[in-house]
Amino acid sequence: MSAAREYGLDDQYEWARPPQGGWTADDLDRLPNLPPHTELIDGSLVLVSPQTAFHMRAMRLFENALLGQAPDTLDVMREMTVRLDAKNRPEPDLLVVRADACIGPKQTWYSPDVVLLAVEVVSEDSEERDRDTKPRRYARAGIPHFWRVEEDRGLPVVHVYELDVTTKAYQPTGIYHDKLRLAAPYDIYVDLTAINRRRP
Structure with a gap:
């Protein structure tokens, strides 16, 4: 089962909605289609802007x-x-x-x-x-x-x-x-x- 289906997600961008209690460290390896260099801070996904x-x-x-x-x-x-x-x-x-x-x-x-x-x-x-x-x-x-x-x-x-x-x-x-x-x-x-x- 894909990580998206595991969390009941049916669209590649639905990972933006966190589960109750927030995301966990393991989720960074399982969530599909995360942008590169996504971080986890206090259970929230932090997306990075283009680098200078x-x-x-x-x-x-x-x-x-x-x-x-x-x-x-x-x-x-x-x-x-x-x-x-x-x-x-x-x-x-x-x-x-x-x-x-x-x-x-x-x-x-x-x-x-x-x-x-x-x-x-x-x-x-x-x-x-x-x-x-x-x-x-x-x-x-x-x-x-x-x-x-x-x-x-x-x-x-x-x-x-x-x-x-x-x-x-x-x-x-x-x-x-x-x-x-x-x-x-x-x-x-x-x-x-x-x-x-x-x-x-």
């Missing part, structure tokens, strides 16, 4: 830098969801995860306990989620590092946070312009002015 050139270039810059400098025990994933709980499955722009958490080509999500870093590149339509909603949830789920990337005159500005495990809240550790150099979650250097280069 800055957003795409920022993701490319950070993905290349993070992957190129990661130890063999870690992997970098782009636009994969994290199942925080039954009602929340957000999709960070980038994740650094334990390499042994990758279980195969059909995997669609990670659990927060294997995530070392979540990165969100702020978009106009997601400012509130990227600056407040999602980082609070990442922190409560125990993800130790979070970066929020903002755009300033075409260049990325990186706001870096580290988890205070006693309060389950992120504490800011720095704001980076031009160059990003960190020792955690591993030794990382990013030339932020290289965002428009087509090759690393």
Whole structure:
């Protein structure tokens, strides 16, 4: 039985009507015809607007830098969801995860306990989620590092946070312009002015 019939849906767009109690994390893998990059926040489906050139270039810059400098025990994933709980499955722009958490080509999500870093590149339509909603949830789920990337005159500005495990809240550790150099979650250097280069 298809997911649409399971929920009593007979039109491809009827998934917009949530069942009583809202959607669950498992529904993201079962609902037909969901737009790409649909997230689940508090049981509601969140649809993503088309991405800007800055957003795409920022993701490319950070993905290349993070992957190129990661130890063999870690992997970098782009636009994969994290199942925080039954009602929340957000999709960070980038994740650094334990390499042994990758279980195969059909995997669609990670659990927060294997995530070392979540990165969100702020978009106009997601400012509130990227600056407040999602980082609070990442922190409560125990993800130790979070970066929020903002755009300033075409260049990325990186706001870096580290988890205070006693309060389950992120504490800011720095704001980076031009160059990003960190020792955690591993030794990382990013030339932020290289965002428009087509090759690393």
